[in-house]
Amino acid sequence: MAKTNVTKFSSGQEEGGEREVGGVAGKRLKSLIERVERLEEEKSGLADDIKEVYAEAKGTGFEPRIIRRLIKLRKMDVEKRREEDELMELYKAAIGMS
Amino acid sequence: MAKTNVTKFSSGQEEGGEREVGGVAGKRLKSLIERVERLEEEKSGLADDIKEVYAEAKGTGFEPRIIRRLIKLRKMDVEKRREEDELMELYKAAIGMS
Amino acid sequence: MAKTNVTKFSSGQEEGGEREVGGVAGKRLKSLIERVERLEEEKSGLADDIKEVYAEAKGTGFEPRIIRRLIKLRKMDVEKRREEDELMELYKAAIGMS
Amino acid sequence: MAKTNVTKFSSGQEEGGEREVGGVAGKRLKSLIERVERLEEEKSGLADDIKEVYAEAKGTGFEPRIIRRLIKLRKMDVEKRREEDELMELYKAAIGMS
DNA sequence: ACCGTGGTTAGCTTTC
DNA sequence: GAAAGCTAACCACGGT
Numbered sequence: 001m002a003k004t005n006v007t008k009f010s011s012g013q014e015e016g017g018e019r020e021v022g023g024v025a026g027k028r029l030k031s032l033i034e035r036v037e038r039l040e041e042e043k044s045g046l047a048d049d050i051k052e053v054y055a056e057a058k059g060t061g062f063e064p065r066i067i068r069r070l071i072k073l074r075k076m077d078v079e080k081r082r083e084e085d086e087l088m089e090l091y092k093a094a095i096g097m098s
Numbered sequence: 099m100a101k102t103n104v105t106k107f108s109s110g111q112e113e114g115g116e117r118e119v120g121g122v123a124g125k126r127l128k129s130l131i132e133r134v135e136r137l138e139e140e141k142s143g144l145a146d147d148i149k150e151v152y153a154e155a156k157g158t159g160f161e162p163r164i165i166r167r168l169i170k171l172r173k174m175d176v177e178k179r180r181e182e183d184e185l186m187e188l189y190k191a192a193i194g195m196s
Numbered sequence: 197m198a199k200t201n202v203t204k205f206s207s208g209q210e211e212g213g214e215r216e217v218g219g220v221a222g223k224r225l226k227s228l229i230e231r232v233e234r235l236e237e238e239k240s241g242l243a244d245d246i247k248e249v250y251a252e253a254k255g256t257g258f259e260p261r262i263i264r265r266l267i268k269l270r271k272m273d274v275e276k277r278r279e280e281d282e283l284m285e286l287y288k289a290a291i292g293m294s
Numbered sequence: 295m296a297k298t299n300v301t302k303f304s305s306g307q308e309e310g311g312e313r314e315v316g317g318v319a320g321k322r323l324k325s326l327i328e329r330v331e332r333l334e335e336e337k338s339g340l341a342d343d344i345k346e347v348y349a350e351a352k353g354t355g356f357e358p359r360i361i362r363r364l365i366k367l368r369k370m371d372v373e374k375r376r377e378e379d380e381l382m383e384l385y386k387a388a389i390g391m392s
Numbered sequence: 393a394c395c396g397t398g399g400t401t402a403g404c405t406t407t408c
Numbered sequence: 409g410a411a412a413g414c415t416a417a418c419c420a421c422g423g424t
Contacts, residue, residue: 032160073276083269087265228350228356235347249333258326266327
């Protein structure tokens with residue numbers, strides 16, 4: 001392992017920000033954490049959107065369970081096709097056609 | 099149960115589109131499915147982004163495992179604070195301070 | 197929760213066996229642990245067998261990667277069929293044919 | 295690379311069996327695949343058995359989570375001891391005590 | 393309100 | 409040592 005960046009970093013939320021324990025590493029870590037948190041927020045927003053769609057579907061008489069199954073099946077189709085393509089690539093590579 | 103909307107819907111991908119089994123319901127179902135699929139695609143895009151951030155973190159010497167734990171902790175703190183705030187509001191309302 | 201079975205139980209391996217902390221619960225817990233451990237041993241034995249088969253395959257000129265892909269594809273077929281059947285059941289249930 | 299054995303092999307399940315693409319290699323490949331599949335089936339059977347044990351444990355008031363941790367601990371102990379033994383053998387060999 | 397199930401995520405093993 | 413595939417823990421949802 002090259003660098004280790006072992007950084008003491010308080011887990012509390014002292015408003016106003018980090019004391020310079022760990023120096024620049026602290027800043028960097030904080031930035032990483034905030035990026036992840038932001039992305040996760042967006043992600044869970046989308047999860048909520050999806051739930052809304054299912055709720056709406058249910059409201060108009062479509063069973064969410066069935067829709068879920070259909071979507072799963074379609075996804076499996078896509079994956080199967082992709083998998084087949086990859087296998088084909090493997091074959092080609094094996095016989096020197098890559 | 100009011101409406102049931104049971105619609106046979108082929109899971110294959112015949113380009114050109116659905117035969118009119120289910121009529122207008124088929125259209126509606128298809129639309130629902132596509133909305134969900136689109137949202138899930140975006141969602142999994144974000145998941146990939148998050149992975150990239152962790153990869154980058156690792157590349158600069160931060161252990162993803164630790165970062166994950168920090169984020170979890172921060173999330174718990176946030177939720178705890180939110181709950182406390184809600185409780186506080188409740189109390190205020192109870193004593194006519196709202 | 198009915199029973200809780202909170203049992204102090206030493207994690208060390210004093211040959212000769214457990215002192216009766218927890219009484220009968222200790223015996224029971226030990227038995228459960230040993231059953232799981234035995235099953236996991238068998239399981240990892242099978243994993244080794246599988247590895248051997250791949251090694252043998254490789255030794256006779258078959259690429260393990262390709263075999264893995266083939267097996268995966270076959271498995272996907274099986275799962276897809278199962279999934280389709282379940283969807284069908286769901287449909288039947290939805291229209292009261294269950 | 296000595297032999298390559300690249301064999302086109304249909305992933306579908308046409309009952310009645312393989313056309314003779316690849317000849318004897320096809321037979322051999324099929325046999326390999328089936329051996330692996332059989333072993334994996336057994337393996338996943340054992341995984342199910344393990345789940346059952348945990349379910350039973352839970353039913354009688356033991357928390358699976360705790361049992362898992364105990365088992366992990368015990369495994370680590372065993373491995374640690376084995377490593378120590380190996381090291382000991384090494385030392386013995388080094389000083390001519392083997 | 394709880395249980396069971398299904399889906400997601402993280403950690404581990406193996407491969408290249 | 410990096411990348412992928414696999415497995416197992418966790419979490420959230422739907423059903424009872």
